[in-house]
Amino acid sequence: MQVIMFDRQSIFIHGMKISLQENIPEVDIYAVSQADELWRRLLEYPEALLILDGDMDKSFCSWLLQEKAQQFPLSHTVIVASDCQQAWLKESLAWNVQAIVPRDESVETFVQAINGAVCGLMCLPGGWTFNYxxxxxxxxxxxxxxxxxxxxxxxxxxxxxxxxxxxxxxxxxxxxxxxxxxxxxxxxxxxxxxxxxxxxxxxxxxxx
Structure with missing residues (x-):
């Protein structure tokens, strides 16, 4: 399983790498910080799962997700955000986003969301389930x-x-x-x- 992490917090990436490799032995994790790096990785692994920092500028995130959905339709996304109730996050579901996870959630929740996303399941914040x-x-x-x-x-x-x-x-x-x-x-x-x-x-x- 190939996972690409696009996150501005290097400590978060480091911690996630260790935790995910302990819980999902077959996972390969690549860290990127620029869109060009992301496209290069996706050219290598067009079905890789993207874990995206949803705390970055929403316009940039929306552009990135739309571009990725068009260029790499087989790649799904898990968004990590401090505030999962931001309006733009709901709109992101149209762009191959399978899960939205609070940044402070447990490792078990991240593992569940990632495994679910790979299988095509959605994992949304609790308050969204009824609306969905x-x-x-x-x-x-x-x-x-x-x-x-x-x-x-x-x-x-x-x-x-x-x-x-x-x-x-x-x-x-x-x-x-x-x-x-x-x-x-x-x-x-x-x-x-x-x-x-x-x-x-x-x-x-x-x-x-």
């Missing part, structure tokens, strides 16, 4: 047509492109979108697309 399951139920309650439209929307298609793809009028597309926005409790197409992308991940969730 509620959103998932909202998606499951969409009609077949609404789900088709939402999937095309998440793929970046405009209303006009969706109407051509599904051979329905642009007005019908707009009506379906307004209906599914209400059902999913989102305000716009960006939020709807992010929610859809997040829940296309495997649905098993572990609560910290």
């Amino acid at each position: 399951e509620s959103e998932k139920r909202g998606l499951e309650q969409l009609s077949h047509r609404q789900r088709e439209i939402l999937e095309l929307l998440a793929n970046g298609e405009s209303n006009k492109e969706i109407s051509r793809t599904l051979n329905i009028s642009a007005g019908t597309v707009k009506a379906h979108l307004e209906s599914l926005y209400r059902r999913l409790d989102v305000k716009n197409r960006t939020q709807a697309a992010m929610l859809f992308s997040a829940h296309e991940l495997p649905s098993q969730v572990c609560s910290e």
Whole structure:
């Protein structure tokens, strides 16, 4: 198992290396501190798990995660953060993030999150579990047509492109979108697309 740690705290990296190697004997851990180093490692190990410092600038983290999701779609991420309730962290679930773990959690929790992420399971902060399951139920309650439209929307298609793809009028597309926005409790197409992308991940969730 290849793990890449992108963290600004060298002491944390050192401690995690020792702890993880004691608990996951087959793990190989590489530490990076720059995006260029991360891309080089991922070129070597495109399925490596990234453990990312979520306390860095949120704009940088969001850019990094989006770029990684596009360039290395087989690589999942575990985010480590001091404050796991930051709004941008929830948005990050759309970018191959499988787990969000408080920085002060136990080694056992980190091991659980890493092993789960490798298996495709999600591990979210305790307060998120209900919201995640509620959103998932909202998606499951969409009609077949609404789900088709939402999937095309998440793929970046405009209303006009969706109407051509599904051979329905642009007005019908707009009506379906307004209906599914209400059902999913989102305000716009960006939020709807992010929610859809997040829940296309495997649905098993572990609560910290």
